[in-house]
Amino acid sequence: MHLDLFNSPTELAVTLVAVILVGLSKGGLGGMSMLGVPLMALVMSPVTAAAVLLPVLVVMDVVSVIQWRKWVDWRIMRRILPGSLLGIFIGWLTAEVVSDAVVRLIVGVVSVLFVARAVLAPRARIEGVPGDRPLLAHVCGTAAGYTSFVAHAGAPPLQIYMMPLQLDPKIFTGTTVMFFAVTNALKLIPYTMLGEFDAQNLGRAAAMFPIAMLSTWAGAWAVRRMRAAIFYPLTYVSVALVAIKLIWDGLAGL
Template identity: 55%
Template structure:
C-alpha cells in the first residue's frame, strides 16, 4: 500500500490545493492557484508536490482549453511563449542548483512590486489605464514564467506582470493564459520524466486526486464569465498581493 495515500495529512493539504488550482485554471483569481505546491509542501517535499500536481495541471489545462476555446490574444502568445520555452530549458539545466524556496521568495517579491506598481498607476492614470504590448518585455516575462513554472508551478505571477496591465477583456486574458500554461505544462512533462519525478508513488497520488480537477476548473470558468472587469481586475491584483506575501514568507522561513 502506498504510504502517502494512507496519510490523512496528505488529503488535508492536497484536496484544497487541487481545488484552488482548479479554480485558478478556470480563470477565477489566477493567483489563488499558486498556493498549490506551497500548500502540499506542508506535508511533503516541494519537488514531490510539484511532480504530483503536474499531471493534474495537464488535465486541468485540457478542460480549460475546451472551456475557453477561440478566446485568446494571438500577439501575447506569440511574444511570450518562445521566452517561456527558454525559461523551462534554463530551469531544467539548473534543477540541481535552484531550490523551490529561492523561487518562492523571488516570485513573491516580483508579485509585490508588480501590485505596488499597479496601485501607483491607478492613482496616477485612473482605473482605465492600459499598457501597450512590448515584445521585449513579453519575451522576458515569458522566460521568467517558464523558469518559475518549471521549478515550483508558480509561473502565474510573472505571466500576469506582463499580461494584466494590458487590460484585456477578462475572458480573453483567461483564454490566453489557458493556452500559455497548457503549452508550458505539456513541455514540462519531458524534463520531469527525465529527472525521474514520475515514479509509481507520485503517479498514483496524481490519479487519486484527478477526479476533482475538471470540476474545480469548470467552477472557476463559471465564476469568471459572470465577473465584470471592474471587479475581476481588483480581485486578481489583491490575490496576487496576498500570495506574493505568502511566497516571500515561506521562502524566508525555509531559507533562514
Template identity: 50%
Template sequence: MYEILAFDDLTSLILAMLSVALVGLAKGGLGGAMAIMGMATLSLIVPPVQAAGILLPILLAMDAVSLWSWWKSWDVRLIRTMLPGALVGVAIGWATAAYVTDGVIRLIVGLIALLFIIRWVTAGKAARATAQPHNPVAAAIWSTISGYTSFVAHAGGPPYQIYTVPLRLPPKIFTGTSVAVFSIINFVKVIPYFALGQFDTQNLATSAALLPVALLATLAGVAIVKRLRAEVFYPIMYTMLFLLSVKLIWDGSRSVWGI
C-alpha cells in the same frame, strides 16, 4: 485504501483534495495565488518535489478542460509574443535547477510581484484604468522569467501577469490566453519531470485519485470568471497577485534565512 497513495490517513486525503481544488479554481481563471496555496497545502503532506510530480498530470488534465472551456477565447498575438521566451525560460530552468534553490527563486519572484502591486496602487485611477501597449522587449523578459520560475518553483504566474495584466484585455481573453500559454508550458515540462523520476506508480495513482476533484474545481472556476465584469475581474487579479507575492516572500524567506 491508502497504501498505493502518497499519504496514509484520512486527514492527509482531505488536505490533498483541498489542495487540488484550489489549483483547479486557479486553472479555471481565478488567479495564480490559489495555485500556489494549493501547492503549499500539498507540500504539507509530501515533499515539495513529489508534490510537483503529483500535480503535473493533474495540471495537464485541468489544462485540457480549461482549453475546451476557453476555446478560441485568446489573443493569438499575445501567445506568439509570450511563448518563445517562456519556453526558453523552461530550458534554462531545466539546465540550472541543480544550482538555484526554490527558496531564492520564490523570494525574488515575490518581491518583484509586490513592487508591481505597489506601483499599481500608487498610480492614479486613470493610469490604472488605461490599457498599456504591447512592448516586445518587456514581453521577452517577463515571459522568459515566467517560464524559468514555472519550472524551478511552480511560480510562473506573477512574471506573466506583470506583463499581461496592464494590457487590460477583456477578462475572457485574458483568462483564455493564460490557459493556452501555461498549457503548452506544462506539456513541455513533462519531459524533464519524467527525467527527474517523478512519474512513479505511487505518484500517478495519487494523481488519478485526486483528478475528479480537480476537474470539478476547474469547471467551477470557469463558471465564476465568465460572469465577472472587467471592473470586478481586474481588482480580483491584483488582489490575488498581492496575496501570491506575500506567500512567495514568506516561503522564500523561510527557506533562505530560516525564518
C-alpha cells in the same frame, strides 16, 4: 480514491484543498494556482508536491482549453511563448542548483512589487496593443517559463506583461490558459527525465483528476459571469496574498 497512496489523512486533505484552489484558478478565478505547491509542501517535500501536481495541472489545462479556446489572443501568444520555452530549458539545467526557497522568494518579491505599482501608480499602466512592448513580453515569458518549471508559480511574471494591457477578462483568461497549457505539457518531458514520476506520485495525481476537472469548470463558470471591475481587483488581491505566502516560505527555507 486509493487512500493508501497518501501517507496520512492530513496529507490527503491538504492535497484535496490545494487541487480545488488550483482548479478554481486554472478556470480563470484569480491567482490561486501558485498556492498549490506551497500548500502541499506543508505535508510533503516541495519536489514531491510539484511532481504530484504537474499531471493534475495538465488535466486541468485540458478542461480549461476546452472552456476558453475561443478567447485566445494569438498575437500575445506569439510574443510570450518562445520565452517560456527558454525559461523551461533554463529551469531544467539549474534544477539541482537553485533551491525552492530562493525561487519562492524571488517570485514573491516580484509579485509584491507588481501589485504595489498597480495600486500606487495606476496611471502607469500600459495603454495600447500587445505588440507595444515585445522585449518585455519575451522577458516575462522567460521568467514565467522558469518559475513555472521550478515551482508551478509562473503567473506573476506573466501578469506583469498581461495585466497592464487591461484586456477583456475573457481574452485575458483564454490567453493565460493557453500559455500555461502549452508550458505545462512541455514540462512533462524534463520532469520525466529528472525521474520525478514514480508510481506513488502518479497514483496520487490520478486520484485527484475528478476533483481537478470539477473545480476547473467551476472557476470558468464564475469568470464568464464576472465584470472586469470585479475580475482585476480580485486577481490583484489573490496575487498579493500568494506573494506574501511565497516570501514567508522563501525566507523560512533559506
